[in-house]
Amino acid sequence: MTDAGSPLHTLTLTQIADGLSRGDFSSREVTRACLDRIAAHDPALNAFITVTADEALAAADAADAKRAGGDTGVMLGLPMAHKDIFCTRGVKTSCGSRMLDDFVAPYDATVVERLAGAGIVMLGKTNMDEFAMGSSNESSFYGPVRNPWDRERSPGGSSGGSSAAVAARLVPAATGTDTGGSIRQPAALTGTVGLKPTYGRVSRYGMIAFASSLDQAGVITRSVADAALLLGVMAGFDERDSTSIEQPVPDYAAGLGESIDGLKVGIVRQHFDAGLDAGCAGAVREALAVLESRGATLTEVDLPNLDLSVPTYYVVAPAECSSNLSRFDGVRFGHRAEDPADLFDLYCRSRAEGFGAEVKRRIMTGTYVLSAGYYDAYYLKAQQVRQLISDDFRQAFEHVDLIAGPTSPTPAFRLGDKTDDPVTMYLNDIYTIGANLAGLPGLSVPCGLVDGLPVGLHLVGPHFAEQSLLRCGHQYQLETDWHRRCPNDYR
Amino acid sequence: MxxxxxxxxxxxxxxxxxxxxxxxxxxxxxxxxxxxxxxxxxxxxxxxxxxxxxxxxxxxxxxxxxxxxxxxxxxxxxxxxxxxxxxxxxxxxxxxxxxxxxxxxxxxxxxxxxxxxxxxxxxxxxxxxxxxxxxxxxxxxxxxxxxxxxxxxxxxxxxxxxxxxxxxxxxxxxxxxxxxxxxxxxxxxxxxxxxxxxxxxxxxxxxxxxxxxxxxxxxxxxxxxxxxxxxxxxxxxxxxxxxxxxxxxxxxxxxxxxxxxxxxxxxxxxxxxxxxxxxxxxxxxxxxxxxxxxxxEAVRATLPELPDAKRERFVAEYRLRNEDAGILTMSLALADYFEAATAAAAAKPGLVANWVIGELSAALNRDGIDIEASRVPPAGLAALVDRIADSTISGKIAKEVFDAMWAGEGSADQIIEAKGLRQITDAAELEGVVDAVIAQNPSQAAEYRAGKDKLIGYFVGQVMKATGGKANPAQVNALLKNKLTGGELSDGGGS
Amino acid sequence: MLARLRIADDEVADTVDKLTRIVEFVDRLSQAATGDVVPMAHPLNASQRLRPDLVTEPDRRDELQQNAPAVSDGLYLVPRVIE
Incomplete structure (x- = not known):
């Protein structure tokens, strides 16, 4: 118990940092509390693929020793989990796939390295859709993750293990990756905060690639302040990633307290069309009213090509993934079929056995759209539409500072509900995909409950506008308590 | 085809x-x-x-x-x-x-x-x-x-x-x-x-x-x-x-x-x-x-002289035949070798070129080594070529000297001295040999005088044989012609 | 086939059905008026950074080959390749 009387697992990252610096508890105690929560609740949630209890406790002890030695690092000894898409040296890194069930990464992803360098204690690796391809966490080789708000429902995907673990208070924070909404959508569906930074803001080195021009690493946390804290460590130039941007990292936490008075917030009319659940629409409108009450001005903006963002994405992402996943051939690492008859058999069976159905569909789609005779009609066309969508955002941001709307068209859906039709599943990402296509930062913050299920408010800004996103989200959280709501079974 | x-x-x-x-x-x-x-x-x-x-x-x-x-x-x-x-x-x-x-x-x-x-x-x-x-x-x-x-x-x-x-x-x-x-x-x-x-x-x-x-x-x-x-x-x-x-x-x-x-x-x-x-x-x-x-432009400034330009320069500067210049400039190392040897030699560049393209390249090929590893350095070859130019040795003897240099037996001058390969340029000494050869081949001498000019080669060969190849061929040629045609001089009545 | 995937007989029908739906869905792109719009390959308009030509990677063969399914004499093994 802390001096505030709250159990350790209920604290946000910022509260833990404060407690550690005051000496209220040790990193070992808070790490132990998280591990106990995982042991108690994860069997029902399936949020973790790997729990690194021993390593975590050792790291916590090391952090405590450093603190005792005078180190006052803010991140020192804070526990969190990593999505199993990030390579972690000496620890199994499966990417949710049978293909990498035995794979032990021989190196740390830059994100993992930076966080560890700042003193973060890794608790384990979270479950995810296979190779991050999915919006429900049902494509994981390790089985679906369950939503702590209703275990018959999906926690979203692909960072569903991270969102469920944070929502159920197993961990205060977890990394995620977002290619079409894979941080923001699960955050919305679990009542957590999800931040996808600008493309190039956080290094992709060591993050197993799904679609290289869309992938971006971010975090799922309980509060916007926590997301700001982590982004400050994760962000920044990395010479190992050619697409990483050489630009200074601002102090994201410092600007949170500033008022949003005068902030121009854009509302996209199409966001409130028929596809949006009425309850979600109501919650989002209320959230917009809160922003207005804090001084923001609401303006309608137009994103005329929004409808095309999902089909564009489902050409570009599979095309890149079909190539990115060619390296899984059963030769240097990963699953290899038994007794291959010849080279062709080795490739075909290793890949057929190692990859699940959704991954195979995307590889085949990607192979198709890049093949001779179809390249122009699909891939090139999609690249052109991508440009149009990007231009739409650019024009919108000439008039507004941010765009606000729903993160997901519905609250969490039932497991199995959308597995029959891939296209229905794909349409889940309709509000989030645009930010990936244009490389923009996006933030989802909890903004209500519909029939006991969380709803997310989605904020998107221009390139490198993380500060205004975080400030807006934080100001919203000062006014509301949706982010403090906890699913009944996990208080 | x-x-x-x-x-x-x-x-x-x-x-x-x-x-x-x-x-x-x-x-x-x-x-x-x-x-x-x-x-x-x-x-x-x-x-x-x-x-x-x-x-x-x-x-x-x-x-x-x-x-x-x-x-x-x-x-x-x-x-x-x-x-x-x-x-x-x-x-x-x-x-x-x-x-x-x-x-x-x-x-x-x-x-x-x-x-x-x-x-x-x-x-x-x-x-x-x-x-x-x-x-x-x-x-x-x-x-x-x-x-x-x-x-x-x-x-x-x-x-x-x-x-x-x-x-x-x-x-x-x-x-x-x-x-x-x-x-x-x-x-x-x-x-x-x-x-x-x-x-x-x-x-x-x-x-x-x-x-x-x-x-x-x-x-x-x-x-x-x-x-x-x-x-x-x-x-x-x-x-x-x-x-x-x-x-x-x-x-x-x-x-x-x-x-x-x-x-x-x-x-x-x-x-x-x-x-x-x-x-x-x-x-x-x-x-x-x-x-x-x-x-x-910065990269352009670092460009070296390229093969075509070097070839043209070799023709203009060293008066080489276009074909020889082409062979020498095919490889930068070969061109550099040639230029170093030419700089060190008093002999004409054409003679140096002949030796680089001829004997040196043949030796490199035979032993399968690169010019950079040549057993005869540019200055060594230059010294050898200079001994040809100043008539110390004949071109033929020079090949023998080159082989010895290649085998590591020393510099051109050392080998010439050690083996006594210096050309016989002393007129009296040569005359004696020429006279002896003519005397030993009376029928050939008669045929020559009767108009069979080609036999001069035979006589040159005999003289070279008698001197171990050390006679100066041009000098021998002149002497022979003189002695064979001018019968009145055959008694050694002066030259 | 180009993707080097084998689809089991009992999965073929379902795979074809789902792929058909996906292709029909992305066919919506054909409606877009793209004219001479320059295709966008990257979200940010940046250019490639160049790395100094330095050898920085040590030999880690033995460690890296622990992940390999079949290795002998330092080589990765595959069924015999015929050229």
Whole structure:
């Protein structure tokens, strides 16, 4: 118990940092509390693929020793989990796939390295859709993750293990990756905060690639302040990633307290069309009213090509993934079929056995759209539409500072509900995909409950506008308590 | 080859760039290490790794572009060429496709035999940067005969693929072109050009068409041409094969064929049977390579004198024959050797050139060593040539001296002294020998006097034999003529 | 097939059905008026950074080959390749 009387697992990252610096508890105690929560609740949630209890406790002890030695690092000894898409040296890194069930990464992803360098204690690796391809966490080789708000429902995907673990208070924070909404959508569906930074803001080195021009690493946390804290460590130039941007990292936490008075917030009319659940629409409108009450001005903006963002994405992402996943051939690492008859058999069976159905569909789609005779009609066309969508955002941001709307068209859906039709599943990402296509930062913050299920408010800004996103989200959280709501079974 | 057929050849040359590290990773490019000890995470295509482009590779490509009078693209783009092969770790090769770094270049060949020694322009369509693949090893050892082994040390080594226009009209021209490119990349110091180690290799696209026909015939692509000799042999074999097929009323199949040097024939490659659709698309892990004019000019300032310019200078400055200048400038090291020897010699450059092209090159070839490792240094050769020029020894004796120098027996002067090879230039001494020879061959002397002029050679030979080759041939010639024709002088009545 | 995937007989119908739906869905792109819009390959308009030509990677063969399914004499093994 802390001096505030709250159990350790209920604290946000910022509260833990404060407690550690005051000496209220040790990193070992808070790490132990998280591990106990995982042991108690994860069997029902399936949020973790790997729990690194021993390593975590050792790291916590090391952090405590450093603190005792005078180190006052803010991140020192804070526990969190990593999505199993990030390579972690000496620890199994499966990417949710049978293909990498035995794979032990021989190196740390830059994100993992930076966080560890700042003193973060890794608790384990979270479950995810296979190779991050999915919006429900049902494509994981390790089985679906369950939503702590209703275990018959999906926690979203692909960072569903991270969102469920944070929502159920197993961990205060977890990394995620977002290619079409894979941080923001699960955050919305679990009542957590999800931040996808600008493309190039956080290094992709060591993050197993799904679609290289869309992938971006971010975090799922309980509060916007926590997301700001982590982004400050994760962000920044990395010479190992050619697409990483050489630009200074601002102090994201410092600007949170500033008022949003005068902030121009854009509302996209199409966001409130028929596809949006009425309850979600109501919650989002209320959230917009809160922003207005804090001084923001609401303006309608137009994103005329929004409808095309999902089909564009489902050409570009599979095309890149079909190539990115060619390296899984059963030769240097990963699953290899038994007794291959010849080279062709080795490739075909290793890949057929190692990859699940959704991954195979995307590889085949990607192979198709890049093949001779179809390249122009699909891939090139999609690249052109991508440009149009990007231009739409650019024009919108000439008039507004941010765009606000729903993160997901519905609250969490039932497991199995959308597995029959891939296209229905794909349409889940309709509000989030645009930010990936244009490389923009996006933030989802909890903004209500519909029939006991969380709803997310989605904020998107221009390139490198993380500060205004975080400030807006934080100001919203000062006014509301949706982010403090906890699913009944996990208080 | 039949005069009724015209041959069309285009070459794709792969020159390995002489960088220390790989094109997209910090692994070493050194040749000959233990398998897979120079294949890092990036070369192995590990999950999560990303490529970062080597600065030197770009500079070298730019240098090449400027050397062949090409356009150096201010914006070039890396693309992925997708196909599965065990020596290709990522399942795609990072290459350049639509926007290569070098385009529209040219060079001139003079020794292809197609234009009577006039320079022929050969277009260079493009040159692009790409990564090399690894190596498959088929006989690892007994017990593993069902397997091939993959060594990825070479994977990720930077290559410059230089694609010619289909401007070449014979195997000989193809070789002349390839030698020219080889010479240029070596001059530029951007490739070691070592063909045994595979750092300079070539594929040839070959087709034939009836002379006068406009459209091109169906072509085949020849792979595995790793020496100049094989390029010529493989192309000649393929030309004959295609003509035979066509003359028998058959059709050429567009295919990739492998040259088998043991059998001197080409055969279809089994592994490439499947029609490949490489699905090129821009590599999302790499951004466009943008270079500006200042960069290009800075690189231009570092260009050395190139083979053609050097050849012209050799003709003008040293009064060499164009052909000799061409041979000397083929390799920078040979040209440097010649210039060093010429600078050290008092003799005329032409004489030095003869010795570099003749005896020295022959000795290097015989022992299979490079000019850099020559056992006779430029100054040593210069001293030898000077002894010919100042008549200390004859050209023939000089060959003996050269062989001794090559064998490490000392300098030219040391050997001449030690072996007593100095020419006999003393008139009295020579006269005595000449008189003796004439006296010993009275019938030949009579025949000569009767008009059989050719016999002078016989007498010279006899004199040389008698002096152990040390007589000055010109002096002997004059003496003999004098003595044989001027009978009144045969009693030794003065000279 | 290009993707080097084998689809089991009992999965073929479902795979074809789902792929057909996906292709029909992305066919919506054909409606877009793209004219001469420049295709967008990267979200940010940046250019490639160049790395100094330095050897920075040590030999880690033995460690890295622990992930390999079949290795002998330092080589990765595959069924015999015929060229």
């Amino acid at each position: 039949s005069a009724a057929w015209e041959v069309i050849i285009g070459l794709e040359i792969h020159a390995q760039l002489a960088t220390a590290s790989k094109i997209f990773s910090g692994a070493s490019t050194a040749y000959g290490s233990e398998p897979n000890t120079q294949a890092c995470l990036i070369d192995l295509g590990y999950p999560g790794v990303l490529p970062v482009l080597n600065r030197e590779a770009v500079r070298m490509a730019c240098k090449f572009g400027l050397a062949v009078n090409a356009t150096v693209a201010r914006r070039s783009v890396f693309a992925r060429k997708n196909y599965f092969y065990p020596d290709l770790p990522k399942g795609y090769q990072i290459s350049q496709y639509e926007l290569p770094i070098v385009e529209h270049g040219e060079l001139f060949i003079t020794d292809g035999g197609e234009a009577n020694g006039e320079p022929r322009r050969i277009g260079i369509t493009r040159a692009h940067l790409e990564e090399d693949a690894g190596k498959s090893i088929h006989s690892i050892h007994e017990g593993l005969d069902r397997f091939s082994g993959i060594d990825l040390n070479r994977a990720g080594t930077p290559l410059l693929e230089i694609v010619s226009e289909p401007d070449l009209r014979s195997a000989r021209e193809a070789v002349a072109y390839m030698r020219k490119i080889h010479s240029i990349v070596r001059y530029l110091g951007i490739s070691d050009g070592n063909m045994q180690e595979g750092s300079f290799r070539c594929d040839a696209n070959v087709s034939v068409r009836p002379r006068g026909q406009r459209e091109l015939g169906t072509r085949t692509e020849l792979k595995n041409l790793n020496s100049f000799r094989f390029v010529e042999k493989a192309i000649n074999f393929e030309i004959e094969r295609q003509i035979d097929v066509l003359e028998d009323g058959g059709d050429i199949v567009q295919e990739t064929r492998l040259y088998d040097s043991d059998r001197n024939q080409t055969r279809p490659m089994r592994s490439k049977e499947e029609a490949n659709d490489y699905r090129y698309f821009p590599d999302p892990d790499l951004l466009p390579v943008v270079i500006d004019d200042a960069y290009v």
